[in-house]
Amino acid sequence: MTQNQTADLRILSLIPSATEIVDCLGLVERLVGRSHECDYPVSVQSLPVCTAPKFNPEGTSAEIHDRVTELLQTALSVYQIQTDVLEQLRPTHILTQAQCEVCAVSLSDVEQAVDQLTQTHPKIISLQPNTLAEVWQDIRRVGQTLGVATDEPIARLQQRVECCTQITEKIPVADRPTVACIEWADPLMAAGNWIPELVQRAGGKSLFGTIGQHSPWLQWEELVAVDPELIILMPCGFGLDRTQEDLELLAQQPQWSSLSAVKTGQVYITDGNHYFNRPGPRLVDSLEILAEIFHPDRFHYGYQGQGWQKLQSLRDK
Structure with a gap:
């Protein structure tokens, strides 16, 4: 994808790890919105926020756990998506996750929100890594979908891992x-x-x-x-x-x-x-x-x- 083509990207990230992947791929300037939890790199904190928790995140660990459990037991999602903000942002791509409905908005939440949009039909990229290898796969998949090369940024990360493990393997x-x-x-x-x-x-x-x-x-x-x-x-x-x-x-x-x-x-x-x-x-x-x-x-x-x-x-x- 050429620079002119990437300029047409309007990326919305609804999970912090995906925001950091976008940054890793050199596309942070193409982000148009974020979740309430996305705060790195610092520059994204000025972007419009598109999600909010349905529970009070303050209190003890036990209190937070009980509130989240109550929501899940009543078949309600833990987070809400501001569909009016999504409509205004007109994203071409939305990054979300299908791993943990407690950690961030779920894939089903995003799909329901997208179904309500009338001005745009963004492509949804859902991430679900459980190992380092699957994180590399997700970075590669995001890059391929957004049209940018991933070999170099992944290689830099893998090299740091290798530098560490070359030492620990001898312990x-x-x-x-x-x-x-x-x-x-x-x-x-x-x-x-x-x-x-x-x-x-x-x-x-x-x-x-x-x-x-x-x-x-x-x-x-x-x-x-x-x-x-x-x-x-x-x-x-x-x-x-x-x-x-x-x-x-x-x-x-x-x-x-x-x-x-x-x-x-x-x-x-x-x-x-x-x-x-x-x-x-x-x-x-x-x-x-x-x-x-x-x-x-x-x-x-x-x-x-x-x-x-x-x-x-x-x-x-």
């Missing part, structure tokens, strides 16, 4: 920490999908979750039983400050102080919103964050303070 099994990645604090949920793969590639041993499969719910007894060497909090949609609140919530559990990771100060909070829970280009950043946490003697990417923070050990208090 003995005995030096790979056992890791529990927590995606939600109340009720307790471990991180699945691509996270166990990232843990493995970063030189750790994931105790919960299976590569490519949805995140599993946990009982506190399960966490206590495996007693991980490292605990990493990466709640979906939460930045560092909000994750710190969940850390304080976990610390109220009677079994918390008995965990080895807590005693030794191997508990970490991360910006799950901007990194771990967005299956797009910044999953590579997420891999580098994990490598930096697991093996600080081998990796120093500079994410500390921005992408992650360490909990002070009980011994130092």
Whole structure:
């Protein structure tokens, strides 16, 4: 596709990872609208917002979970699409997802909204990655649909992954920490999908979750039983400050102080919103964050303070 042809593109992204894919492909200037959660790169924050949650996103993790569960049990979608804004924006393409109806607007929501449009008939591109390889496939598919080359941007991302894994592959099994990645604090949920793969590639041993499969719910007894060497909090949609609140919530559990990771100060909070829970280009950043946490003697990417923070050990208090 020529520059004149790409100039005709009017892209609407309804999921943050897709927005970041568009940016990765050099088409961020062709975006005409975004979801309420799309905030990277910073330039997209000035674009019209086309979605909104149907629940109050404030409150404790348990309160948010209950509100979302109630909506789903009544067969209602969790998010709403502003069809009047869509009509005004006249998109040629809409990027959405078919993976998690809790994380963002669903494919069916978008299809229903598009059916109501009278001035335009945009092409819908739905993403559903569960592994790094599937993220590369999605980037390639988005590029092919929008008419731009993808080999170079994908190669750059893969090279960063290779640079990390070339080092971690040489780490003995005995030096790979056992890791529990927590995606939600109340009720307790471990991180699945691509996270166990990232843990493995970063030189750790994931105790919960299976590569490519949805995140599993946990009982506190399960966490206590495996007693991980490292605990990493990466709640979906939460930045560092909000994750710190969940850390304080976990610390109220009677079994918390008995965990080895807590005693030794191997508990970490991360910006799950901007990194771990967005299956797009910044999953590579997420891999580098994990490598930096697991093996600080081998990796120093500079994410500390921005992408992650360490909990002070009980011994130092």
